[in-house]
Every structure is written in structure tokens, then in C-alpha cells.
Amino acid sequence: MNRILFEESEIKDGVVEFGGARAAHVLDVLHAEAGGRIRTGTIDGPVGESEIIATSRPGEEPRVAARVSHSSESAQPWVDLILAPPRPRAMKRLLPQLAAMGVGRIVLVGAKKVEKDFWGATLLKDENLRPLLIDGLMQAGTSILPRVETRRNFKRFLNDELDEMFPQGPRIVAHPYSKGVAPCATPGRRLLLAIGPEGGWTEEELEILEGKGFAGFSLGSRILKTETAAVALLAVLGRTFDTAATDI
């Protein structure tokens, strides 16, 4: 945790009290004490620091009270994903990484090679997704929560909803055998990146994506799993499109 995040509803009159994993981290990893300051933020809100007012004693259940001072803007999402999801286990590992790397919106689509039983996964319930995404944000030190949506009908989504949902900005489709080159970055425009399933997009799916203006982009001749490819693509494209990737 490089930043402890709170729900807005947890902060009352500028003070937050918390236990659990966050408090254990503050006490056992950061070894913070009353009077100390920690990096904090409000989920979907500003970030900053908090001053610790009180802590539980050693041996007690971990518990921290802090006075919150959040006045800076978090690094903003710079990319939205259309993702043909891998299996739930891999997806569960991937979600915090996507949140950490600055993804804003994630639309999980039913490409042909997505396993049918994915759509029944308990992972997709908001109460399961949310903690995974918040973990990623706390790791990265940012606060803007990605939105996750599902669209099982790939064609209908691409043809009927895509342009309204993502009206502007460059569009890139990742494809191992693509010879395309990523378009140049336009400042202030969020990238829309489509990542295919294990086994790849079908020819028909690629045609639909290309028809919708997605430019092909390849990481080269080594073929990576969806999970690895997603992180690799975000890292490479972030060098061009993410201001926080070169901002140190």
C-alpha cells in the first residue's frame, strides 16, 4: 500500500477511524505513531496526507484514527479497455494491475474464444470487483476507481454502443500478428485499447474492430498470455499516452 484510501462516507468532520488490513499496514509496516503523517486519499476524490491522532496499543486489534487533509488531484486514468477476459483466476490477478496502471473504464466483451462460463463467475459481482480495484489503486498511489462493465454480445456492443460510449480519442487493437503502428498521442485524449482473448481475436472480430477505426499494434514475435500482454501493452503505450508514466 503506497497510499491508504478511504470511502468518502468513512470521513466524518475531517477525521477517519479504521481497522483491518489498512490499520495493520499503518502500524506494522509503516510503524506510524500518533503525530505521524501517512499518504492517503478519498476513493474517486482528492489525495493528500493524514495526520495520525490515535492508534491501538500493541497486542490490541489494529485501529487508527487520523485527521484527513486531501487537496491534490490524483493521477487520472489515461486509457479505457475493451478486454476479452481470460479465466476468472487470471482476471482476478489482472484487475488490481489494471487499476494500478491507470485504466479508467473496463468493458469485458464476449469474443468468440472467451470461455462461456466466465460470465457466471462470482468475481463479476461488484462486492468482489471493488476491493481488487481498490488494492490496485492503493498500490499505485492513485484514487480514481475503474468502472467495470460486461457486454456478452461483441458485435452488438461494437456496432450499437461503442461510438456513444467512447466518442473520441485514438483506438488501438492489440494483435500479435499486426503490422500496424500505434497512432501518435493527442494530449488530453484518452486511449481506447482492445485486448483479445487467449487464442486471439477471430478474423471477423478483427475486421469489425478495424472497421471501427482500431489501429493494429503488436508487441512483437513473442506471444504473451492475456494477463502478461495486458500489463506489457499498458506499459509500452503508457510511455506515449500516460503523463504519469514519465512524471517523476
Next chain:
Amino acid sequence: MNRILFEESEIKDGVVEFGGARAAHVLDVLHAEAGGRIRTGTIDGPVGESEIIATSRPGEEPRVAARVSHSSESAQPWVDLILAPPRPRAMKRLLPQLAAMGVGRIVLVGAKKVEKDFWGATLLKDENLRPLLIDGLMQAGTSILPRVETRRNFKRFLNDELDEMFPQGPRIVAHPYSKGVAPCATPGRRLLLAIGPEGGWTEEELEILEGKGFAGFSLGSRILKTETAAVALLAVLGRTFDTAATDI
């Protein structure tokens, strides 16, 4: 599996017979039959195709015989890693990804923030490492097996062994707060990349690395877990140093 790999000892008079996960993949995923051709390779040797000679029947234990024709060179490793390992579970997931992305040699070092019990992990036994690395190669379609070594004494390794083990080539140390810039690629020279533990390198470790000519490199203000950071760094640096990353 984008390429089925065989141990050299498995190939007899140009023919290989195999069962298990590889045969199941050939029969159930590729739906290959006698006369068909599949992408194959020899571990630490050349790659190419094989022609299927015979297969088990549906319902039988999966089994395939194939005539091997390996005459091309695999994509070569382009980077060696000095890695302060994350926990064994994360390391186990990371190893196939490192193999897939073109890492040649992996030296696991005992940086200060590496958990002490890592060094007793059963993961470190060759019989456990090897299948994970081969999985990564079969995913990527390459054949050169990474070498994994351990050096618990970070200082002694850096001071006494480093220059002999890696006599030339550019050196980069990943560090979130670094302001350094990666050196330009020199064709034919393998990169040496040092990746710190969860929690980062200590000041002293950074000084030793800098003293040994490692240039600082940062992925930006979002702080990533070791596992994510390793994939992200290899992807970004591969665009400069890995000929297979732009070769499609």
C-alpha cells in the same frame, strides 16, 4: 502453447513420441491429426515444425508421434535480470512470464527487503523451476531456457561476481523515484536489468548499484508491485533492446 518444446533426449532418429499436457494440447486444442504440422522446437536448440505421424484415438490417453524438423534459430534472450524476489507465490507466476519475454539469466539476490524465508522455498529446486520456465517458452514460441541462480549476499555478489558474470552491456536499475534515463541500445549487447524488492532498494543498495554503473530508470509516478513492474519494465525496455519485440 504456441510452440511445443521437446528435450533433446526425447527426439530419437528425428522422431518424438509424447503424452501428457503437450499431447492433450495437440489433440484437444489444435485438433491436429496424422499428416498435420505443428510448431515445435528443441529446448536450448533450434525451432521449426513437426509432422504428426500417429495419434491416440478419442477416449484413449492422449499420445502423439511426430517427425521433427527443426532448423531455425529461436529468438534469443536480450536481457539478464538481477531480481530481488517477491514472495514464492508471486515468483511462481512471474517465472513463466520472464521466460516468455526473453530473459536469459536470472540472478535472485538477497536485498534487505527480501523476506528471509524465500530462500527455503521449494520453488527454487530445479525440478520445480524448469517446468515453469518451459511453460513460458512454449507460450512465447521460443526455446532458449533461462538460467536461474541465487545469491543471498547482495554486496558480495555485486562486488565480487558481477563484473565477471556480466562483463559488458548496458546496466539499468529500476527505481520508482529515479530521474535517470535508460542508455541507448547498442546492437548485440545484452541488457542487464536490476529490479528491487517490494518496498524498494535501500539507499545503500542503490549506491552500490550506481557505483557499478547501473543507470536509474523509472516507469513513472504509479508504484507497481514487483510482479507487474517486472513485466512492464521488460515490455518498455524491450522496445529498445529486443529485436523480437519489433519483429513481426
